[in-house]
Amino acid sequence: MNKSKILVIDDDVDLLASTKLFLESKNYEVNTAINAKIGLSVLKTFHPDLIILDIMMDTNLEGYNFLNDLKSDDILKKIPVIMNTSMAKSIGVNMRSAIEDVDSIPKTRFIDKSGDWEELLIAIKELLQ
């Protein structure tokens, strides 16, 4: 069976390394990028089934800007995105439910960045259905 492909974008190299190891152990094919720009160039040759995206990288809104770039591309906007952030509590429930709207494209979920991957795994399984 074909492995599902995931692209992880995060400016923390340690988190990137450990997350990659974890996801590969769960039988996903994983590619990584340390910022949005590199992420976009990886997307030219790597076609993931899911993107895991950090929100605050070099700039406060780098993640959101990247999401908007995805939305404006016909092919890329179909890839579901998991917004990973340590600031999940500061992002009010409203913004969350607006972005996580069933009808929004790409399909997006917010998760709280934690070192434990349970929530991430659940989100991945849900979005890859």
Place this chain on the structure above:
Amino acid sequence: MQPINLKIVRLAYWLIRLRWYAIIGIVIAYVIAKHILHFSIWELPIYFIVIFLIILNVTSFSFLKFLQKSHLRKSLKIVNRIINFQISTDLIVLTVLLHYSGGVENPFIIYYIFHMIIGSIILTTKESFIQTSFALILVGAMTFLEYFGIIQHYPLEGFIITNMFNNLTYLLCTGCIFISTSYFVVYITRTIIKESNKHEIAYLQANLKLKQKDKIKNEYVMRITHDIKGHITAIQSCINVLNQKLTGPLNPQQEEFVNRAHNRIIILNQFISDLLSITQRRLQQKQERKYFNIANSLEAILKIVEHSAQEKNISIMKNIDPSVNNIYGEQSSIEEVLSNLILNAVKYSPPDKNITVLATDKQDKVLVEVIDNGIGIPEEELNLVFNEFYRASNVRNQIKDGTGLGLAISKQIVENHGGSIWVDSKLNMGSTFSLLLKKDK
């Protein structure tokens, strides 16, 4: 428009308002002079002047409104021209009015000073002196044209017996005093206004600086939060790699110590989250309060919490009164309280137990209750759970992670909104957390 510029527009409207008072004043003065004191005054010019002033005011007012809506680039220059034009016109009108009601014999000649003061408040120093000189030229022309008989003098018969208008000594002496008073008044008024303007600018600049500093500080706090949590998350992630044996098996001792580190990191993560949340709230400006739909908030939160609940096979039942809708408050803060209560219910319930969330309409208030069948709270500690860093005695042993800040933060928010929060509980049976919030301010 910058605040100083808005001021000019305000003053322009003020000038128009003053003119309405002047028009009323002219009418009253005329009625008293002619019909009560029985001076002889020729009405026709007075009527024309009053009508002219009314037209001038209405036109200026409409034009100002039009300019405000049109957002023209040069509108401020135009407003300035309008004001100057109006003041000059007022001076001409005053002169004509005086000419037809006694000239220099009319004590209302003192009203030139009013115009000079008002002008000095609204105009620049240069413009003030120009308008004042214009006023003096006008009154001088009227006086001397009447004196030389070039134009007719209209005495206020019944008011004064001696003719002053052709008394050269009187005219020259009074004239000099009048001229010096005028320029002196302008000078003093301008000085006062300039001082006041300096203070206003200094205040506005200080205010702006404060806002900028506040913004920088808030961004700083956010950055620190993000960075600290980033490090903690990375550490936790790397420990998990070992913990979950992704790099191979661990011997029992390795496993033991990796687990110790793992547990501590989890606690630290939660602690930092709560601590920074409480700090951020204290540092930040009051968030915007508005009416928002609390029923929608509850639905959204329940949707998010569903996953954690499902993991423990806990089902959440909800009963939200259809009449519960909008309440007034800081939306994100209230939502944080609701999240906290519901997440706590999930956390402190053993698997397979149910949770109920109720929202009831209580006339001018809304009551939210979160009922669980979890471990409960010892009776003597019911009040203490809302204290900062307090964790109930039965919890400390069973559920390691918890900082004791969640309820303290919630209580702070609820009390800031003038509401109340309390708990009823029975050990090992369950707890009901209740939240009463005002619907309006």
